[in-house]
Amino acid sequence: xxxxxxxxxxxxxxxxxxxxxxxxxxxxxxxxxxxxxxxxxxxxxxxxxxxxxxxxxxxxxxxxxxxxxxxxxxxxxxxxxxxxxxxxxxxxxxxxxxxxxxxxxxxxxxxxxxxxxxxxxxxxxxxxxxxxxxxxxxxxxxxxxxxxxxxxxxxxxxxxxxxxxxxxxxxxxxxxxxxxxxxxxxxxxxxxxxxxxxxxxxxxxxxxxxxxxxxxxxxxxxxxxxxxxxxxxxxxxxxx
Amino acid sequence: xxxxxxxxxxxxxxxxxxxxxxxxxxxxxxxxxxxxxxxxxxxxxxxxxxxxxxxxxxxxxxxxxxxxxxxxxxxxxxxxxxxxxxxxxxxxxxxxxxxxxxxxxxxxxxxxxxxxxxxxxxxxxxxxxxxxxxxxxxxxxxxxxxxxxxxxxxxxxxxxxxxxxxxxxxxxxxxxxxxxxxxxxxxxxxxxxxxxxxxxxxxxxxxxxxxxxxxxxxxxxxxxxxxxxxxxxxxxxxxx
DNA sequence: CCTTTTATAGTCGTCACGACTATAAAAGGG
DNA sequence: CCCTTTTATAGTCGTGACGACTATAAAAGG
Numbered sequence: 001x002x003x004x005x006x007x008x009x010x011x012x013x014x015x016x017x018x019x020x021x022x023x024x025x026x027x028x029x030x031x032x033x034x035x036x037x038x039x040x041x042x043x044x045x046x047x048x049x050x051x052x053x054x055x056x057x058x059x060x061x062x063x064x065x066x067x068x069x070x071x072x073x074x075x076x077x078x079x080x081x082x083x084x085x086x087x088x089x090x091x092x093x094x095x096x097x098x099x100x101x102x103x104x105x106x107x108x109x110x111x112x113x114x115x116x117x118x119x120x121x122x123x124x125x126x127x128x129x130x131x132x133x134x135x136x137x138x139x140x141x142x143x144x145x146x147x148x149x150x151x152x153x154x155x156x157x158x159x160x161x162x163x164x165x166x167x168x169x170x171x172x173x174x175x176x177x178x179x180x181x182x183x184x185x186x187x188x189x190x191x192x193x194x195x196x197x198x199x200x201x202x203x204x205x206x207x208x209x210x211x212x213x214x215x216x217x218x219x220x221x222x223x224x225x226x227x228x229x230x231x232x233x234x235x236x237x238x239x240x
Numbered sequence: 241x242x243x244x245x246x247x248x249x250x251x252x253x254x255x256x257x258x259x260x261x262x263x264x265x266x267x268x269x270x271x272x273x274x275x276x277x278x279x280x281x282x283x284x285x286x287x288x289x290x291x292x293x294x295x296x297x298x299x300x301x302x303x304x305x306x307x308x309x310x311x312x313x314x315x316x317x318x319x320x321x322x323x324x325x326x327x328x329x330x331x332x333x334x335x336x337x338x339x340x341x342x343x344x345x346x347x348x349x350x351x352x353x354x355x356x357x358x359x360x361x362x363x364x365x366x367x368x369x370x371x372x373x374x375x376x377x378x379x380x381x382x383x384x385x386x387x388x389x390x391x392x393x394x395x396x397x398x399x400x401x402x403x404x405x406x407x408x409x410x411x412x413x414x415x416x417x418x419x420x421x422x423x424x425x426x427x428x429x430x431x432x433x434x435x436x437x438x439x440x441x442x443x444x445x446x447x448x449x450x451x452x453x454x455x456x457x458x459x460x461x462x463x464x465x466x467x468x469x470x471x472x473x474x475x476x477x478x479x480x
Numbered sequence: 481c482c483t484t485t486t487a488t489a490g491t492c493g494t495c496a497c498g499a500c501t502a503t504a505a506a507a508g509g510g
Numbered sequence: 511c512c513c514t515t516t517t518a519t520a521g522t523c524g525t526g527a528c529g530a531c532t533a534t535a536a537a538a539g540g
Contacts, residue, residue, distance in 0.1 A: 012251065012252060014252045014326070014337050051326065053328070055328065057324060057326040081323050081324065083321050084297060084321065084339045086254070086291065086297040086298075086339065095293065165518090166518085167518080182498070182499075182500090183518080183519090184501095184518095184520075185497070187518085187519075188497085188520095192496090210506080210507085210517075211507055211508085211516050212515085212516040212517025213504065213516080213517050213518045213519080214505075214517090215517075215518055227471070229469070231467070231497095407486080422529070422530075422531090423486090423487080423488090424488075424489080424530095424532095428489095428527095429527090432527090450486075451484080451537075451538055452485040452486025452537060453486050453488080453536040454486085454536075454537065455487055456487085456488090
C-alpha cells in the first residue's frame with residue numbers, strides 16, 4: 001500500500017448486511033427480506049445494501065436500519081459492527097465485500113416498507129435458515145456475538161423497552177442463551193452491579209393484568225460493562 | 241441489495257491493514273513500514289496492501305503477513321480479523337475500505353524484505369505514534385482486543401515459543417496489560433485450567449544461564465477458552 | 481559458605497455464586 | 511370469602527475461586 005497505481009487493484013462493491021434482532025413473545029426474531037430475483041430468488045436474506053460514496057459502513061448500516069425497519073428514529077438503537085465477509089465467491093454475480101452489523105431492538109413493530117426495498121418481516125430465529133448467500137453464517141456470528149456480550153456488558157437492556165421488570169431482563173438472557181436462570185440469583189447479581197439498572201421511583205407494575213405479584217420497574221443505568229461477568233451456565237468441555 | 245444495477249454502486253478499493261504484535265525484551269513491539277510517498281511521507285504505517293481479485297481479506301492478510309515479516313511459514317501464526325475501517329476521508333487520495341487484522345508472533349526476527357514493499361521494522365508499541373492515516377486507531381483497537389482476549393482465551397501462548405516457562409507466559413500478560421501479577425496466583429490459575437499448558441516431559445530449564453532456580457518448560461495445550469476468565473486487575477469504576 | 485535470585489508449594493480469609501427455602505402480593509376458583 | 515396458584519422478593523448456606531501472603535527449593539555469585 002505504498003503508492004497507488006491506478007490499475008494495481010481491483011475495484012470491489014462494498015455493502016452492509018444487517019442482523020437485526022429483537023424479542024417477540026419470548027422468542028428471538030430476526031428481520032429478513034424476501035429475495036425477488038436470482039440468485040436465491042424466493043429465499044430470505046438479511047437486509048442490506050451498498051455503501052454510498054460519501055458514507056462509512058456505519059452510516060450506511062444505520063441508514064439501512066431506518067429504511068428496513070420503517071422506524072423514524074434509529075439513533076438510539078444499538079448497532080455494532082460484526083466483521084467483514086469477503087470470500088471471492090460469496091456472491092455469484094460479482095465481487096462483493098460485505099461489512100456485517102448486528103442491531104438490537106427493544107420492541108418489534110412489524111416493519112412497513114419505508115424504503116424502496118422489498119418488504120421486510122420478522123421471522124423467528126430458529127425458522128430463518130436457510131438464508132441466501134452466506135447469511136446463515138452472518139446470522140450465527142451475530143447470535144454468538146450478542147450472547148457473548150451479554151456476559152460482560154449491560155447490552156441486555158438494548159432488548160428492553162425504556163422501563164422493564166427484572167423478569168423481562170432475565171428473559172432476554174434466557175432467550176438469547178437458550179438456558180434457564182435462577183431468578184433470585186439473577187436478581188441478586190443485577191442489583192449488586194452498580195449502574196446496571198435503576199429503580200423507577202413510583203415503579204408499580206406496568207401490566208397489572210399479570211397473575212402474580214406485580215414486579216417493580218427499572219430503567220437502564222449508566223454502566224456499560226459487567227465486572228465480574230455474568231457467565232452463562234457452562235455446558236461441556238470447560239475448565240474448572 | 242436486491243438487483244445489482246451495474247452503476248448503482250461506487251467501486252471502492254479494498255485493502256487489509258495488519259497490526260503485527262510481538263514481545264521483544266519484555267516490551268510490546270509492532271511491525272511497521274516507513275512510508276516513502278505522500279501522504280504521510282516519512283511516517284510509520286501498519287503494513288498492508290490491496291486485496292487481490294481472487295482473495296478473501298483473510299487470505300490477503302496472511303499473504304501480507306508472510307511478505308512483511310519475511311517468514312517462510314506463517315500458517316501457524318495467530319491472525320484475527322479486527323474490524324473494518326471505512327470512513328470516506330480516511331485516505332485523501334481515494335475511497336479505500338480497509339479490513340484490519342491483528343497478528344501475534346512468538347519470537348521477533350528482524351524482518352528482511354522478502355517482498356517488494358518497503359522494509360518493515362519492529363518498533364516499541366509506545367514509540368509507534370503518530371502513525372499514518374487512521375492507523376493509530378487501528379493499533380489501539382488491536383491492543384485493546386488482544387488485552388481483552390487474554391482474559392478469556394488461551395491466546396497468550398501465541399506470543400510464546402513452542403516451549404516456554406510460566407514466568408514467560410506471565411510476562412505476556414504483564415506486558416500486554418501493563419500491570420504486575422502475583423506469581424504464585426498466576427501459576428495456580430494457569431495450572432488449574434485443564435488444557436491451557438502441558439508440562440514438557442524432560443522439561444529442565446532452557447536457559448541454564450539464568451540466575452535463579454531453573455523453571456520447568458511447558459507447551460501450549462489444546463484448550464482455547466478460559467473458564468472462569470483470568471481477569472486483569474480492575475483499575476477504577478468497576479462493579480463489585 | 482552465605483547471600484541473592486528465581487521457581488515452586490502452601491495457607492488463610494473473603495467474596496461471588498449456585499442451590500435452595502421462605503415470605504409477600506397479586507389473581508382465580510370454589 | 512377462603513384457599514390455591516402464580517409471580518416477585520428476601521434470605522441462608524456451602525463451595526470454590528482468588529487476592530495477599532509466607533515458606534521452601536534450587537540455581538548463580540561473591
